[in-house]
Amino acid sequence: MHKLKFFKSVQFRLVMIYLLLILVAMQVIGAYFVRELEGQLEKNFQDSITNSLTLLDYSVKEEMLKNSDNSAQLQTNIRGLLVDYARNNTNLIEVRIVDDKGKILGTSNMDNQGVVGQKATDSLIKRTLSLGTTEDNIYLEDNDNGGGKRVWVYSTPIKNKDDILGAIYLVADIETVYEQVDDVTNIFLTGTLIAMLITAILGILLSRTITKPIIDMKRQAYAMARGNYTRKVKVYGQDEIGELAESFNSLTKRVQEAQAMTEGERRKLSSVLAFMTDGVIATDRRGKVILINTPAEKMLRVPHESANGKSIIEVLDIAEQFEFDDLMEMEEPLTMDRSTFDEPYVLRANFSVIQRETGFVNGVIAVLHDITDQEKVDQERRDFVSNVSHELRTPLTSMHSYLEALSDGAWQDEDLAPKFLEVTHNETERMIRLVNDLLKLSRMDGGREQLDKSFVNFTDFFNHIIDRFEMMKKDSITFKRYIPREPVIIEIDEDKIMQVLDNIISNANKYSPDGGRISFYLKKFEDEIEISISDQGLGIPAEDLDKVFERFFRVDKARSREMGGTGLGLAIAAEVIKGHGGRIWAERNQDKGTTIRFTLPYSDLPEDDWE
Numbered sequence: 001m002h003k004l005k006f007f008k009s010v011q012f013r014l015v016m017i018y019l020l021l022i023l024v025a026m027q028v029i030g031a032y033f034v035r036e037l038e039g040q041l042e043k044n045f046q047d048s049i050t051n052s053l054t055l056l057d058y059s060v061k062e063e064m065l066k067n068s069d070n071s072a073q074l075q076t077n078i079r080g081l082l083v084d085y086a087r088n089n090t091n092l093i094e095v096r097i098v099d100d101k102g103k104i105l106g107t108s109n110m111d112n113q114g115v116v117g118q119k120a121t122d123s124l125i126k127r128t129l130s131l132g133t134t135e136d137n138i139y140l141e142d143n144d145n146g147g148g149k150r151v152w153v154y155s156t157p158i159k160n161k162d163d164i165l166g167a168i169y170l171v172a173d174i175e176t177v178y179e180q181v182d183d184v185t186n187i188f189l190t191g192t193l194i195a196m197l198i199t200a201i202l203g204i205l206l207s208r209t210i211t212k213p214i215i216d217m218k219r220q221a222y223a224m225a226r227g228n229y230t231r232k233v234k235v236y237g238q239d240e241i242g243e244l245a246e247s248f249n250s251l252t253k254r255v256q257e258a259q260a261m262t263e264g265e266r267r268k269l270s271s272v273l274a275f276m277t278d279g280v281i282a283t284d285r286r287g288k289v290i291l292i293n294t295p296a297e298k299m300l301r302v303p304h305e306s307a308n309g310k311s312i313i314e315v316l317d318i319a320e321q322f323e324f325d326d327l328m329e330m331e332e333p334l335t336m337d338r339s340t341f342d343e344p345y346v347l348r349a350n351f352s353v354i355q356r357e358t359g360f361v362n363g364v365i366a367v368l369h370d371i372t373d374q375e376k377v378d379q380e381r382r383d384f385v386s387n388v389s390h391e392l393r394t395p396l397t398s399m400h401s402y403l404e405a406l407s408d409g410a411w412q413d414e415d416l417a418p419k420f421l422e423v424t425h426n427e428t429e430r431m432i433r434l435v436n437d438l439l440k441l442s443r444m445d446g447g448r449e450q451l452d453k454s455f456v457n458f459t460d461f462f463n464h465i466i467d468r469f470e471m472m473k474k475d476s477i478t479f480k481r482y483i484p485r486e487p488v489i490i491e492i493d494e495d496k497i498m499q500v501l502d503n504i505i506s507n508a509n510k511y512s513p514d515g516g517r518i519s520f521y522l523k524k525f526e527d528e529i530e531i532s533i534s535d536q537g538l539g540i541p542a543e544d545l546d547k548v549f550e551r552f553f554r555v556d557k558a559r560s561r562e563m564g565g566t567g568l569g570l571a572i573a574a575e576v577i578k579g580h581g582g583r584i585w586a587e588r589n590q591d592k593g594t595t596i597r598f599t600l601p602y603s604d605l606p607e608d609d610w611e
Contacts, residue, residue: 014210015203022199026192034185041177046136046152049089049172053156056085057168060097061158064105064165071105075116078106093151095170097158098125105166120169124155128167132157138174149175213241217248224252265362268354279368282354283312285361287324299347299368312366316349327351327364335371346375399427451493451579458488458529458600459522465501466520469509476514483522488529490602496576497600503569504533504596511537516593528582529602534595545586549574573598 059081067074078097086092086108095108098120106116120126124135136154152174158166216233232252233245279296283289292307292315300307302315312327313319316336330351338345348369354362403424411417462483470479508518512535521532540548549570577584577598584598 014207015200018203018207019196019200022196023192026195030185030188030192033188034181037184038178038181041180042174045091045172045174045177046154049091049152049154049170050156052085052089053168053170056081056095057156057158060168061160061165064099064158065160075105079113079116082106082108083110089172091172091174091176093171093173095168096120097166098129098169099166100129100164102126102129122153122155122169124153125167125169128155128157129164132159132164149173150178151175210241213245217245220248220252224255278370279366281307281312281315281366281368283324283363283365285363287311287313287327287364289315290363296368299370312364316366324364327366328353328361344372344376346370346372396427396431399424451496453491453493455489455491456494458490458492459483459486461494461497462501462520462522462531465498465505469505473509474514476516477509477512478517480517480519483520484524488522488524488602490529490600492580492600493576497580500573500576500598501531501533503573507569508533508535508537508594508596511535512593513537524602527602528599530597530599532595532597534589534593536589536591536593539588539592540586540594542588545588548586549584570596 060078063074063077063081067077082095082097086095092108094112096115097105097107099105102120102125104115104118104120107113124137127133127135134154134156136152138150138152140148141151152172153170154172155167155169157164158168213233213235220233233248235242235245279299280291280293281289281296282291289307289310289312292302292304297304297307300315307315311319311324313322313324317338318334318336322330322334328351334349334351336347336349338347348371350367350369352365352367354365356362406417406420410420463481466479466481473479505518512518516536518536519532519534521530521534523530523532574584577600581601582599584596587595587597589595
């Protein structure tokens with residue numbers, strides 16, 4: 001056990017939390033106190049000046065009413081009043097009297113008497129004269145040294161009843177108020193630092209009473225981890241920490257007793273799991289999961305944390321069909337179908353009861369097997385037999401009927417006998433094509449169908465196949481080619497790719513309506529070419545696009561049989577393209593019809609390399 005550094009200990013964290021709480025509290029109190037103090041000092045400063053303006057306002061109003069016709073005498077009297085007022089108020093910088101026209105009648109600043117008689121331009125004075133309201137604001141006034149002090153500018157109207165005779169405009173130095181606030185703030189910060197220092201010392205001493213029992217329990221936990229259950233934690237008091245220490249000592253004793261029992265059970269489970277490669281789930285006697293291995297988690301798609309402690313019937317999702325007691329009596333394997341619409345998924349579970357020598361049931365072990373592939377193969381085998389039987393039954397039934405008619409005397413009818421024989425011949429050829437296609441698919445599945453590859457100019461090869469079909473197509477159907485003129489050299493098995501193209505073009509020709517168009521595309525990419533054949537038929541439903549390459553799948557089964565199809569053409573095409581290392585898929589056109597696309601590997605070779 002390594003020694004924990006003080007800065008990473010709980011004791012340090014407790015002290016820091018304590019200090020941070022004190023700091024936050026002091027800062028909140030200080031911010032509120034300073035803000036309220038600043039507001040109160042500003043208000044007191046402003047009130048002291050505005051209260052002193054009452055007498056000046058009265059005196060100026062009397063002078064303006066008495067000497068309204070003698071401006072020179074009025075200015076002289078006002079200057080005297082302003083000088084006396086400024087002498088009694090040390091914080092004032094300047095006081096001005098303005099008449100109702102905005103002309104300055106006097107100022108208390110003896111060095112600025114030149115403004116008397118001029119028009120006042122300050123916006124506060126203009127608002128006071130026009131609105132009759134009192135205006136004030138605090139500004140930062142720059143000085144020659146680059147600093148500045150804050151001044152309070154105040155403007156109030158001089159009224160005679162409802163008439164505005166003029167305005168009093170004053171500028172006062174309010175910086176002293178903020179200097180007082182700064183002094184108080186510094187005192188408060190000093191007190192905060194002293195309080196935090198004392199708090200830190202007390203916090204370290206107090207936190208030791210909490211952390212010391214915890215340190216003892218930590219040492220005991222390390223000892224228990226090493227298998228030593230003899231140590232005991234010292235109980236320092238009867239508080240919550242003391243109760244925790246007593247509980248820890250009791251836990252140590254119980255763990256020691258349970259260790260022997262658990263070790264025996266662990267050996268049993270370990271011996272079972274050592275020989276299991278499939279999913280394994282073990283439960284206690286109440287059916288709660290106590291062990292689940294990684295394959296079981298993947299099979300059931302549940303995380304280890306959520307499975308442990310839950311009932312096994314919930315983990316297996318069989319709560320609606322079974323109870324835990326049913327699993328202990330189950331002798332046959334349980335098949336669980338977890339398939340979705342897009343993905344088949346089937347599991348098989350075998351259950352085994354764990355019992356002691358006395359017969360007491362300790363729980364159940366479930367062994368899971370993924371049998372999806374096996375079920376899929378079995379289903380495909382069943383579908384294949386069913387499809388082949390169905391495909392053979394129709395022509396055999398037809399042949400049997402016509403041959404029976406011929407044996408009953410229809411062969412003597414010169415009109416019916418040739419027709420019956422023709423039908424029998426066509427059905428025979430159809431069965432031969434079906435058997436040949438089945439043999440070809442069987443050889444491909446068994447890897448016995450070898451590809452005879454050679455370099456081919458696919459542009460000429462594709463055009464040649466289209467030319468052959470163009471001579472046999474109906475006049476009402478048009479062919480449209482989008483094929484580059486330059487050679488595209490690829491290595492393919494000509495016969496098998498020709499069979500793929502014959503099948504796709506033949507299908508497009510069969511299902512194209514009168515007046516329809518079949519389009520042929522050839523696109524070249526860096527490492528492959530893409531061939532597309534598009535028709536304007538009824539099209540394949542979107543849900544069947546992925547199924548058209550399955551064996552015996554038909555969108556319209558009745559119509560396909562009438563046209564002589566076996567349902568294996570596109571399945572063979574898919575196997576051939578896969579054998580060439582390409583891809584094949586179907587798309588539904590936006591307007592109407594279907595497009596079959598497939599790719600073939602391509603590498604850009606010089607022309608001399610293939611001639």
